[in-house]
Amino acid sequence: MKGNEALAEAAIQAGCRHFFGYPITPQTEVAAYMAKRMPKIGGTYLQAESEVAAINMVLGAASAGVRALTSSSSPGISLKTEGISYIAGSDLPCVIINVQRGGPGLGGIQPSQADYWQATRAPGHGDLHVLVFAPSTVQEMVDLVMDAFDMADLYRMPAMILADGALGQMMEPVEIKERPKRDLPEKTWAANGHENKRPHNIVNSLYLTPGDLEALVKERFERYDRIKSKEQRSESYMADDAEFIVVAYGASSRVCKSAVKAARAEGIKVGLIRPITLWPFPTDAIQEAAKTTKHFLTVEMSMGQMVDDVRLAVNGAAPVSFFGHTGGIIPSPAEVLGEIKKLAGGAK
Amino acid sequence: MPFSFPKLIIVCGHYGTGKTNLSLNLAHRLRSEGKSVTLVDLDVVNPYFRSSDYTKELESLGIHVLAPGGAGTTLDIPALPASIFSVFDTDADHVIFDTGGDDAGVTALGRFSGRIKEAGDYAMLYVINQYRVLTTTAQEAASLLPEIEAASRLKATGLVNNSHMSRQTTAADVLASVPFADEVSRLTGLPVLFTTAPPAAAGSLAGRIGNILEAQIYVKFPWENS
Numbered sequence: 403m404k405g406n407e408a409l410a411e412a413a414i415q416a417g418c419r420h421f422f423g424y425p426i427t428p429q430t431e432v433a434a435y436m437a438k439r440m441p442k443i444g445g446t447y448l449q450a451e452s453e454v455a456a457i458n459m460v461l462g463a464a465s466a467g468v469r470a471l472t473s474s475s476s477p478g479i480s481l482k483t484e485g486i487s488y489i490a491g492s493d494l495p496c497v498i499i500n501v502q503r504g505g506p507g508l509g510g511i512q513p514s515q516a517d518y519w520q521a522t523r524a525p526g527h528g529d530l531h532v533l534v535f536a537p538s539t540v541q542e543m544v545d546l547v548m549d550a551f552d553m554a555d556l557y558r559m560p561a562m563i564l565a566d567g568a569l570g571q572m573m574e575p576v577e578i579k580e581r582p583k584r585d586l587p588e589k590t591w592a593a594n595g596h597e598n599k600r601p602h603n604i605v606n607s608l609y610l611t612p613g614d615l616e617a618l619v620k621e622r623f624e625r626y627d628r629i630k631s632k633e634q635r636s637e638s639y640m641a642d643d644a645e646f647i648v649v650a651y652g653a654s655s656r657v658c659k660s661a662v663k664a665a666r667a668e669g670i671k672v673g674l675i676r677p678i679t680l681w682p683f684p685t686d687a688i689q690e691a692a693k694t695t696k697h698f699l700t701v702e703m704s705m706g707q708m709v710d711d712v713r714l715a716v717n718g719a720a721p722v723s724f725f726g727h728t729g730g731i732i733p734s735p736a737e738v739l740g741e742i743k744k745l746a747g748g749a750k
Numbered sequence: 751m752p753f754s755f756p757k758l759i760i761v762c763g764h765y766g767t768g769k770t771n772l773s774l775n776l777a778h779r780l781r782s783e784g785k786s787v788t789l790v791d792l793d794v795v796n797p798y799f800r801s802s803d804y805t806k807e808l809e810s811l812g813i814h815v816l817a818p819g820g821a822g823t824t825l826d827i828p829a830l831p832a833s834i835f836s837v838f839d840t841d842a843d844h845v846i847f848d849t850g851g852d853d854a855g856v857t858a859l860g861r862f863s864g865r866i867k868e869a870g871d872y873a874m875l876y877v878i879n880q881y882r883v884l885t886t887t888a889q890e891a892a893s894l895l896p897e898i899e900a901a902s903r904l905k906a907t908g909l910v911n912n913s914h915m916s917r918q919t920t921a922a923d924v925l926a927s928v929p930f931a932d933e934v935s936r937l938t939g940l941p942v943l944f945t946t947a948p949p950a951a952a953g954s955l956a957g958r959i960g961n962i963l964e965a966q967i968y969v970k971f972p973w974e975n976s
Contacts, residue, residue: 660974
């Protein structure tokens with residue numbers, strides 16, 4: 403399947419029957435696939451009049467307790483940030499897909515990872531986080547969309563899939579496996595009709611009494627702390643005895659894997675740590691590696707954004723370098739190998 | 751080559767069936783047989799994974815590539831160069847038109863339908879892939895053909911069974927797709943011209959499936975290049 407189609411099918415398999423979207427390259431196949439599939443399975447596909455409308459429809463659907471999804475690419479995600487903040491402020495679960503393209507502004511239509519800061523730092527105004535998952539294969543797109551719906555429900559917050567145009571457009575075989583159903587809390591808060599059997603539920607993000615708002619945000623941040631301690635995910639590749647560690651996620655991590663393999667063949671002790679969750683960032687894995695690593699290299703399809711989180715995790719224990727391309731260019735394995743050699747040469 | 755081609759070869763089919771990879775295979779194969787080949791990239795619908803991504807490599811082999819204006823740059827726009835008309839007047843042995851997916855993808859081809867018909871003999875290959883989502887039944891695969899023919903204003907002349915699982919394709923996968931291809935053939939009234947198979951599987955399929963075309967994977971991911 404094409405990455406974008408896999409994202410859509412995974413959402414359907416996860417029980418999502420409400421999709422609200424708007425076309426934009428390179429994520430349009432998510433919407434196109436939903437348009438074909440949803441009517442056949444009794445679901446709702448709605449092409450909204452704009453990205454802003456689509457995210458507010460997600461807010462409405464999520465309020466009623468159903469699994470709701472929207473997808474877009476970078477400029478469209480910027481439009482959605484207001485709604486994302488409202489959803490986070492209303493403690494609602496939903497999934498948002500960002501198949502990133504070059505920016506800022508309209509930018510380009512080729513793959514990019516320049517929305518890392520937006521996803522992990524400011525996916526909307528106010529004190530908030532969303533869960534951020536970064537797949538690197540089409541199979542992982544399937545698996546992480548399913549996880550994202552579960553985790554969003556578990557923690558009552560939005561979850562984002564941060565993919566990029568290369569992953570969205572590429573084709574790989576996938577297996578959609580039956581998964582054991584996770585034990586998730588009942589949505590007793592859902593505004594889905596009380597039928598005179600319970601007090602009515604109100605979904606809201608407006609709190610005019612500062613003390614009330616602070617208490618609510620503090621409770622949310624306690625939840626964020628629990629997530630940070632329990633839900634960090636990353637993959638280590640040839641990292642056990644590594645003197646040098648490359649940190650990369652998504653499409654660029656696949657380039658780095660090729661480069662690490664090539665460097666190993668030349669006898670350089672280098673490994674890869676690939677963050678799978680970007681928020682919570684896998685700080686623990688990087689901190690642990692920092693005890694024995696001589697030098698870190700972060701590779702991104704941006705001017706260097708995740709490198710901030712790597713530096714925070716390494717906390718001065720080792721130097722952290724950056725290499726990347728932006729604007730829609732994917733670094734090549736040869737370029738990354740060259741950067742690894744520079745580190746290895748410098749350390750001798 | 752398992753099949754003798756006329757000068758004009760059109761490759762069409764459902765989005766994501768492997769049209770570009772097939773076009774690249776045909777171009778490489780015909781060129782290696784000493785033919786002069788022009789590859790026309792008509793995919794102005796989706797700017798990812800197009801045959802014009804391989805222009806440099808193809809041109810170095812002597813395969814001429816005609817692509818949408820500004821392809822692969824920030825000025826990539828859905829505009830076709832006038833130079834495409836030159837293919838009807840050149841004495842190239844073969845011209846391969848790699849079109850975009852579905853009916854939307856062949857709309858650009860419709861622009862040339864008059865010239866193609868005037869040129870007389872042409873092969874319009876309808877590519878099918880049993881392992882491609884949303885076209886996994888013969889009915890689904892066959893149902894797109896009338897839309898593609900209407901949008902292109904041309905009639906397909908045959909089927910290419912390009913059923914594959916990318917790098918994981920086995921001989922068994924290819925073999926298992928034969929009934930599917932036969933059923934699409936029955937539904938559309940078009941012959942299965944040939945079946946593609948990865949080089950590792952092609953040997954064991956010889957004699958079990960008529961007309962096998964060994965197909966390399968030319969469409970690469972960025973991390974597969976050095």
